[in-house]
Amino acid sequence: MTDQVVRISNLSRQFGNVKALDNVSFCASQGKVYGLVGSNGAGKTTLIKHILGLLRARSGDVEVFGLNPVQHPEQVLVDIGYLSENRELPDWMSIDQLMRYTKAFYPNWDQSYADELLDTFGLTPDKKIKDLSRGMRAQTALIAAVAHKPKLLLLDEPSSGLDAIVRKDILNAVVRTISEEGRTVIFSSHLLEEVERLSDHVVMIQQGHIVLDDSLEQVNETHHLSSVRFDEPHDALPAMEGVLSSDGEGRLWTITHSLSAAELGNRLAPHKGEIIESRNATLEEIFVARAGRILIEEIAA
Amino acid sequence: MSFLPALNPRTPTQALLWKCWLRTRWKLFFHQAVTLIILPVIYVRYVPEDRTLAELSEANVTILIASLFILFASCGSMMYRMKNAWDSSGFVLDSDYKYPISSLRLSLVPQTYLVAMFLVAYTVPSVALHFILGYALPHWLSYILIAEFMLLVMMLYWTASDGWLTSARWVFALALYWGGYLVPDITRDETTGQIDSVSLIQLVIPVLICIVAPIITTRGVKLQRCGDVSEKAIGDSLLFRIVRRIQSLSFLKSPCPTDSPLLAEFWLIRQKRGLFLRLLTGLGLGVLIAAMVAGMDVWSDSPGNEGINLFEIAFFAGIFLIVVAIVGAVTSFGVSYIHETPRVSVFLRTRPLATSKLLYTRFAVTFAGLLLVALGMIVVLYGIGGLMLNAFSSAREEFDALMSVFLSQSASDIVVQSLRTLISLASILLVFCALITGLLLIRNSFLKLGAGVVVYLLVATVILGFFADSIEISIFDFLVSHLWILVVGLPVAVIYFSYDLLKNHVTSLLHLSILFVVGAICYWLTNTDIELDPETTDHLLLFQSFDLTYNLLPLFALLFALWTMSRIRHT
Numbered sequence: 001m002t003d004q005v006v007r008i009s010n011l012s013r014q015f016g017n018v019k020a021l022d023n024v025s026f027c028a029s030q031g032k033v034y035g036l037v038g039s040n041g042a043g044k045t046t047l048i049k050h051i052l053g054l055l056r057a058r059s060g061d062v063e064v065f066g067l068n069p070v071q072h073p074e075q076v077l078v079d080i081g082y083l084s085e086n087r088e089l090p091d092w093m094s095i096d097q098l099m100r101y102t103k104a105f106y107p108n109w110d111q112s113y114a115d116e117l118l119d120t121f122g123l124t125p126d127k128k129i130k131d132l133s134r135g136m137r138a139q140t141a142l143i144a145a146v147a148h149k150p151k152l153l154l155l156d157e158p159s160s161g162l163d164a165i166v167r168k169d170i171l172n173a174v175v176r177t178i179s180e181e182g183r184t185v186i187f188s189s190h191l192l193e194e195v196e197r198l199s200d201h202v203v204m205i206q207q208g209h210i211v212l213d214d215s216l217e218q219v220n221e222t223h224h225l226s227s228v229r230f231d232e233p234h235d236a237l238p239a240m241e242g243v244l245s246s247d248g249e250g251r252l253w254t255i256t257h258s259l260s261a262a263e264l265g266n267r268l269a270p271h272k273g274e275i276i277e278s279r280n281a282t283l284e285e286i287f288v289a290r291a292g293r294i295l296i297e298e299i300a301a
Numbered sequence: 302m303s304f305l306p307a308l309n310p311r312t313p314t315q316a317l318l319w320k321c322w323l324r325t326r327w328k329l330f331f332h333q334a335v336t337l338i339i340l341p342v343i344y345v346r347y348v349p350e351d352r353t354l355a356e357l358s359e360a361n362v363t364i365l366i367a368s369l370f371i372l373f374a375s376c377g378s379m380m381y382r383m384k385n386a387w388d389s390s391g392f393v394l395d396s397d398y399k400y401p402i403s404s405l406r407l408s409l410v411p412q413t414y415l416v417a418m419f420l421v422a423y424t425v426p427s428v429a430l431h432f433i434l435g436y437a438l439p440h441w442l443s444y445i446l447i448a449e450f451m452l453l454v455m456m457l458y459w460t461a462s463d464g465w466l467t468s469a470r471w472v473f474a475l476a477l478y479w480g481g482y483l484v485p486d487i488t489r490d491e492t493t494g495q496i497d498s499v500s501l502i503q504l505v506i507p508v509l510i511c512i513v514a515p516i517i518t519t520r521g522v523k524l525q526r527c528g529d530v531s532e533k534a535i536g537d538s539l540l541f542r543i544v545r546r547i548q549s550l551s552f553l554k555s556p557c558p559t560d561s562p563l564l565a566e567f568w569l570i571r572q573k574r575g576l577f578l579r580l581l582t583g584l585g586l587g588v589l590i591a592a593m594v595a596g597m598d599v600w601s602d603s604p605g606n607e608g609i610n611l612f613e614i615a616f617f618a619g620i621f622l623i624v625v626a627i628v629g630a631v632t633s634f635g636v637s638y639i640h641e642t643p644r645v646s647v648f649l650r651t652r653p654l655a656t657s658k659l660l661y662t663r664f665a666v667t668f669a670g671l672l673l674v675a676l677g678m679i680v681v682l683y684g685i686g687g688l689m690l691n692a693f694s695s696a697r698e699e700f701d702a703l704m705s706v707f708l709s710q711s712a713s714d715i716v717v718q719s720l721r722t723l724i725s726l727a728s729i730l731l732v733f734c735a736l737i738t739g740l741l742l743i744r745n746s747f748l749k750l751g752a753g754v755v756v757y758l759l760v761a762t763v764i765l766g767f768f769a770d771s772i773e774i775s776i777f778d779f780l781v782s783h784l785w786i787l788v789v790g791l792p793v794a795v796i797y798f799s800y801d802l803l804k805n806h807v808t809s810l811l812h813l814s815i816l817f818v819v820g821a822i823c824y825w826l827t828n829t830d831i832e833l834d835p836e837t838t839d840h841l842l843l844f845q846s847f848d849l850t851y852n853l854l855p856l857f858a859l860l861f862a863l864w865t866m867s868r869i870r871h872t
């Protein structure tokens with residue numbers, strides 16, 4: 001497919017005894033915003049590093065714009081903007097020096113856009129990076145990542161450790177970038193409400209596995225949080241397919257599931273249970289349910 | 302601050318060159334300023350007139366090469382990564398992996414820049430001194446050797462590999478240098494000092510290295526870029542794994558005392574730089590020194606004729622001790638490198654202990670560790686001299702003679718002299734390391750001025766040291782003419798630091814009084830009591846003043862170290 005910006009198939013990566021990615025397959029299409037969610041050490045950064053070519057695919061394939069990023073770094077990276085989790089910037093440079101330096105690598109660098117963002121964020125070009133606050137560093141790194149209007153923007157925890165105002169600034173800049181026609185964004189975040197607000201598509205990754213890869217709309221439609229009541233008290237919720245997690249005791253239970261109301265009703269019936277209340281689950285509830293499920297499976301294994 | 306117009310690099314190559322230039326320009330300018338201004342002044346003012354042009358030219362080349370090593374050390378952040386302290390190798394511009402540039406260009410541009418920079422740094426003062434004083438012009442061979450050294454070192458630093466391979470590469474390179482394979486035999490013209498002839502066959506290896514090293518480096522960069530090689534290779538090497546295993550031995554571990562913060566701090570610093578490990582380090586270094594000195598003896602023109610003398614051993618032991626001392630003492634101030642910046646951890650800065658207690662505890666362990674390193678070296682070298690190698694027996698005899706002179710004194714003299722030596726060593730170490738640490742972390746003009754004076758005196762003394770016959774008189778004249786700096790500087794600094802420590806509540810009046818009492822005891826112990834004959838000494842007053850103030854050194858060291866530690870903690 002021509003509109004596929006990133007294509008990853010059967011990618012695995014192991015660091016020592018730890019499997020960071022296990023047979024991961026994932027595609028990102030042009031013009032969409034992908035939210036990558038997962039707990040610490042789930043494999044999000046490893047996945048992003050493979051897309052950048054900072055890690056070679058030892059098992060499986062990675063293609064970005066139809067090219068292998070390790071073999072063709074010049075052609076691939078010229079259309080990528082990357083904001084790293086640690087905001088690795090040369091402390092000894094001034095903001096202006098960093099902008100000049102970065103500009104030389106990107107023929108499409110839009111100086112007026114960079115100046116506009118500097119102005120919006122209130123950054124002084126002469127200021128040394130080492131003297132910047134954490135928020136200012138993030139803003140500077142973001143400008144360096146987006147001013148060449150990349151076709152693919154990779155943001156690794158763009159708002160981690162930032163206050164609400166800086167976060168808003170960053171997100172506005174991202175929204176502006178993605179509003180340009182046909183640009184793709186892949187961003188990882190712990191802030192699920194942020195992912196919910198920005199993403200078209202959610203990729204949930206847990207212990208090296210992709211456990212959910214769907215459009216946000218679809219995810220919202222298929223995941224529910226329901227309160228159920230049983231005639232008889234239960235020590236544990238009876239096993240039911242489609243139930244991701246449960247919480248409660250005795251007769252009253254709250255369950256997160258990916259079933260329709262009718263399907264859930266049918267599964268509850270043999271256990272003499274009924275639905276009291278049901279609503280769409282939030283992304284955070286889905287994440288907690290799926291992450292917990294993986295954890296339970298790991299412990300059981 | 303920049304006196305140059307802001308440049309706009311337009312291509313990735315230009316951008317990389319610009320970045321390298323930004324990172325090194327002040328060091329290069331400083332080097333050029335020192336070599337172009339200070340060298341001619343010192344040569345004209347202090348070098349005896351009876352030296353031949355050949356001698357002067359040869360000494361000048363040596364001095365310029367030595368200055369390149371200083372430039373090399375000052376450009377450290379361009380040469381090696383300081384992300385995880387001293388044990389990480391790998392490509393220094395790794396943060397540029399994310400840019401759209403080929404690994405070939407990413408590797409070759411900084412290599413070319415650094416080689417070119419060092420060649421320029423060598424050429425400009427050489428040519429200037431040729432026109433000013435008539436010294437020999439640089440020879441083409443110098444360029445090959447400088448390029449060879451730079452490319453080889455970059456290859457060693459920038460190509461990370463797994464495990465012991467990195468260490469093996471370093472050892473191999475050092476062995477090649479040590480064996481003389483990387484530097485050809487040179488003969489000089491006796492009248493001009495210019496290189497006369499070179500063994501061309503011996504040039505094969507240097508030229509080969511100039512060609513092969515960049516290729517290996519580029520390959521190494523490519524592998525690191527896609528994560529195929531970890532950058533923390535030295536840290537994972539066999540030697541360090543052994544050291545860590547020793548550190549983790551259960552009998553060396555003791556539980557942290559919980560009833561005293563001072564003892565807990567003492568325990569912490571011992572865990573990090575255990576005394577047993579220091580003794581082992583000394584033993585290991587002793588073996589290394591023995592191997593180096595023996596190797597030097599074997600490779601020399603007349604091996605084993607006169608045996609190895611004590612000076613040769615003391616020279617290498619001294620170098621290793623200085624390195625161990627600097628690393629140990631700087632870290633006793635809690636300094637570490639994170640992301641190429643020297644920092645002190647918040648954990649240390651927020652420790653609920655008085656600054657003085659923190660400093661004394663950490664420095665005491667470091668100093669004790671240093672003494673154990675020295676002891677380990679002496680044990681090995683003395684043992685080798687007696688048992689294993691005949692070449693070492695003469696050094697052992699010299700050592701025995703020295704010890705018998707020392708032990709023939711009365712018991713009280715032995716104790717006083719030992720204390721005097723220990724106090725002097727500790728004071729010098731404390732001053733030196735507080736100065737280095739302070740310069741790394743503190744922006745203070747008083748400190749910079751002091752450091753500038755120290756560097757000036759050191760550089761001038763070392764330079765004068767190159768001119769053999771009349772050196773004693775020249776260095777003596779030079780030092781005497783600058784003695785007033787110490788005479789004035791030490792008391793002024795003691796007053797300044799005392800005032801500053803009291804003003805900032807780092808120390809109490811009681812603690813300061815105790816320091817002065819300790820200082821007075823040290824003053825009495827270390828009193829040099831110079832006996833001067835007024836008829837033969839031109840600088841009687843100066844010497845008498847110096848005699849009075851020099852013994853303030855231990856007090857000055859304590860106050861200076863406290864001041865440095867307090868600045869690190871609170872600013």
